Amino acid sequence: MAMAKRRVSSTIATVLIVICTALASCNAAVPLRPDLGAIFNVVTFGAKPGKSDSSQAFMKAWNAACNYVGPRARVFVPPGIFTLGELLFEGPCKSQNPIIFQVAGTLQAVSDVSAFSSQGWISFDTVDGLIITGGGIIDGQGQNVWQYNDCKDNGDCVHLPASIHFDDVKNAKIKGLNFVNAMGFHLHISNSYLVRAHSLTITAPESSPNTDGLHISKSNTVKVARSTIRTGDDCVSIGQGATNVTINKVTCGPGHGISVGSLGKLPNEMDVKGLIVKNCTLQGTTNGIRIKTYAGSGPSVAAGMLFSNIVMENVLNPIIIDQNYGGSSNKPSQVRISDVIYDNIRGTTNTAVAVNLKCSPSVPCQNVHFTNINLKYTGTNTLSSTCANAQVISTGVQFPTPCL
CATH class of the missing domain: 2.160.20.10 (Single-stranded right-handed beta-helix, Pectin lyase-like)
Structure with a gap:
């Protein structure tokens, strides 16, 4: 009634x-x-x-x-x-x-x-x-x-x-x-x-x-x-001071993918904490899931992020952390990235380096977890991962082979 x-x-x-x-x-x-x-x-x-x-x-x-x-x-x-x-x-x-x-x-x-x-x-x-x-x-x-x-x-x-x-x-x-x-x-x-x-x-x-x-x-x-x-x-971009953000069932592409950042461009930026990205599909984007911080940035934190059940369709750079974004400074980024989980990421990529973690030598990435990553390369080279200054933990299926 x-x-x-x-x-x-x-x-x-x-x-x-x-x-x-x-x-x-x-x-x-x-x-x-x-x-x-x-x-x-x-x-x-x-x-x-x-x-x-x-x-x-x-x-x-x-x-x-x-x-x-x-x-x-x-x-x-x-x-x-x-x-x-x-x-x-x-x-x-x-x-x-x-x-x-x-x-x-x-x-x-x-x-x-x-x-x-x-x-x-x-x-x-x-x-x-x-x-x-x-x-x-x-x-x-x-x-x-x-x-x-x-x-x-x-x-x-x-x-x-x-x-x-x-x-x-x-x-x-x-x-x-x-x-x-x-x-x-x-x-x-x-x-x-x-x-x-x-x-x-x-x-x-x-x-x-x-x-x-x-x-x-x-x-x-x-x-x-x-x-x-x-x-x-970017289909969705997460800037400084964003907390408790959830992105669910978003179809993205073309575009630059789903990004955290750019962080660290301004002095005294606020932390980013509590991000969940789940059940999303990225189609033909130049990046998949990206975290980017400026070289020479001031100190802040980007922590507590979960990327789960993400489908990549012919995506460049499916998983990327770039802490030298912009590349205009000789000083490393001071944005501390930690507690990041990549879970059930699958699909195809147009680049041979499917996982590329370029973390800061000053504040290395901590507790980066990969669980059930299953990506396939559309080209002829061997699919690979590259990591610098990152503490990586992996479980379950891993394609490409994780860098530890």
Whole structure:
């Protein structure tokens, strides 16, 4: 009976949204049953599909929803293409339940790179309780600005904005969206707690620069699941200060694989602890599972990492630790890597060195465990492992033969 009531409530909400969108004459907030709250349709605040900038209308809809004191507030983006400049959706909000940001249409970034001044195109800041969903498209229009990315040659470059940026966001879910062609990262999660991202599709050309699918830093308890990521950079990258992160059932490729790092670029970086990557498939990526730290980095820790049940399909560098990343310093990395488990890693590789551990001579890798590694080389040479400055323990099947 309770489930039937929820279905009826959901149907009522959907019908009212459709009617409101069709008439384009609803009040700013459409009150529903008390337990359903109110809908804030961006069109009723002045948003118009097309090339005109609807940023102000979106801000007005967000502010109205954020200040709504009822049990639930929903910002609704109807079908259509809405052009948007830089947006900052700020809290704290008054709603008693998570604000729902429902995107049924397409959000498309303006093409002028000078219109963006921060880390995000669409940013959520200081929000406790948020659900972003709706099956819509987040189109960063990165193809218009990638030419301005000089990070390949400039170590001090300023990254182009992420399509969606979470900063100080708590108790959030983002699900069922389609990201395409971000200017920078597609989804950047920083300084946040208890964030779940699932059922996402993220797509950008293999040649697109620094278009990580998700970048997670300075955040605790982040879960990424059941998503497909095809980009020009890391499918998921783990930055400094990321703790208790789980990546489950992600299909990755093309791209640079799933990476921890780069770590140690900045002074006094926070530790990375508690990472689980499991049940993932990497297809044609330039790396599989990678941990990378800058040469000459300051001291920090990357520890407690489990990589389990990973399938590699024609992957270069399936398992790699590179503590000389960048190679621009004569000093060794001071990032201490320890307690890393590789369990049930299988599939094919396009390189003869399937396991390549280049750890720091100053702080060697400790307690690196390999259990049931079964990789096959697509070429004619003998498959091998290379290890430097690493304490390695191996059990079970081992192809290639482990370096001890």
